[in-house]
Amino acid sequence: MERGIVLVGLNHRTAPVEVRERVAFANGRLEPSLRRLIAVAGVAEGAILSTCNRVEVVACGPDPAALGAALPGFLAGEHGVPEPALAGHLYTHGDREAVRHLFRVAASLDSMVVGEPQILGQMKEQYAAAAAAGASGQILHRCFHRSFSVAKRIRRETGIAERAVSIGSAAVELSRGIFDRLVDKRALLLGAGTMGELTARQLLAQGVGSVMVANRTFDRAIDVARALSAMPVPWDRLARYLPLADLVIAAASGEEFLLQRPAVEAAMRERRHRPMFLIDLAVPRALDPAVNQLDNVYLYDIDDLEGVVAQNRGARAREAVKAETIVDAEVEAFWRWFTSLDVVPTIVALRERVEAIRRCEVERSLAALGPLDPRQRETIERLTQAIVNKVLHAPLTALRRHRADPAEAFYVEAARRLFRLGRGASEAGSDEDVDPDDEDA
């Protein structure tokens, strides 16, 4: 192997946040770092991935072992951290494992919350920075774009990103069982604490039409309502506003239940029994559990939501197994393409191909010419060989000259395509089929 891919990094499993934050790259500041990265000896192509859960440096070059040794130093140097401070936290993946790691990260198989969608967007953004800085080349280009389409394929073919794994999204998921759409629904937030505000934000992000905020101290309700562009509601007038609420989120507890069964019963009558979904996030509980016995009223407390979340986490883990097999197959396909990029096998293949053509044509002509004496035969052989050698001279020289330099992959790929050599290149996907949907990011 003349060339390799190396990935060095740390993530939420190997390093605590105090370490991660010290080596994180600020998003707008990637470009100078990328320039310094490709200036590192032996690095032909490079890219940096930095999120709150991971910092990773990928590089491609002729000597993988040297790369593996140089990258930790680069990472430490970029942030002025002594290299030994990172020692226990870094992992190094080489070649196939590096590719697999990238694919898994893109598909959110390596995330803290498996299946979360943000990582793919961050990766695309940061890869774009590497491409813009001229740090990435043909190999990383293919590798990253492949990882994006692997992520999409996994999202499409498995249920990995399907189910809610946070309290807020579990509430949204459950509400979809009750309501057709959320745009025309109104939510009432009882208690303007952090938890309530977060959940209300999530509901708004999922398209809930409007939110009302009630809090014991009205000023706080006004503050939170302003932040959410919601409507503040006085605490002592709850009974008047309750019938308007399709969703109720209770996040404040007290000595007794905030809402007793009769209050909800009255509200239901007033709203002509349109369904009401109550979510009790408070501990101790804020809503009377007997409320759930009313028709068209659905009450979930924090344990119920956590039950849903736990169930969904389990389901995601099962889907992740399916996703891993997809990753395996994709890594193999990429690797076939990658190894086909070598100069030596390309030269061999090129010679074989042209020689085969020559042989075939010579035999055809000999058959047409009829019986020839040995000298005439040899002349024809020599003539054709000379043509072949002259034609091949320039491409072979070019290939040899660029062996193990950054342009190698380009020449190899060009030769393979121009002369239609082997299946390695086409199987990993030629540029036309790299990804029809690659550009939609």
Added chain:
Amino acid sequence: MELGLLRLAIALYLAGTVAALVGIAVRQDLPRTLLPRLLWAGFVAHGLSIAVRSWTAGHLAVTTFDEALSFLALLLMAVFLVVQVRRPLVALGAVVSPLAFGLTLAADAVYHGARPLAPALDSAWLPVHVVLSVLGDAVFALAFSASLLYLVQERRLKARRAPAALRYLPSLETLDRVNYRCLVWGLILLTLGIVSGIVWAHTAWRFWSSEPKLVLSLVIWGIYVVLLQGRMTAGWRGRWAATLTIAGFAVIVLSLVGVNVLGLGNHGKAF
């Protein structure tokens, strides 16, 4: 020919049933895209079968018990296919397809072949009255399907331990809306069916009070009128509305089967 087409339709409805059940159990798109195609194909084969039979008989083939069952299945499928054009409701398909499958299978089981039309029924009123009434029944069958799903979904949500297998059921709001719309349309069609029947009977026999089917139809009509009234004024909805819809449909089935098995009145010969 017509029997072959009917059996093709039966097979396609069965395939549709399987596709719909798989469609609500797993997340793959294939069964969901397959479902409407299978059901459309079944519907076309089924419609052709009835057309052929009507052509040979010289009148709309709705005058024997098996013809009646088959016709009801056809219109049920028609109503469902129209409803799901605007919004694919795989779960509803999972109830409607087995219903259509069961009805056509029953029609095949009691198949008699064409019979000459009783002279009393030989009238332009026959298709009018039958299409209106059966279409009403089909719409109520769809309301029944939606209500059944409503009860399942409601139970799942009330139990608060959402079983994963049923996550692809439509929302309660959607199911309740299907129920309501079907209720309105079913009631309109049922009313027209009853009125056309009375007018027809009046012109044909000048005397119609001893028709048991009419009495049963009025009972059904009463149930649905009460339900619609409750929905519009008292805010009846959800579980209670679904339960009443199912009860009303049970009476429809009883009247359809009972009148035929006992051979009561003019409808005893067919409906």
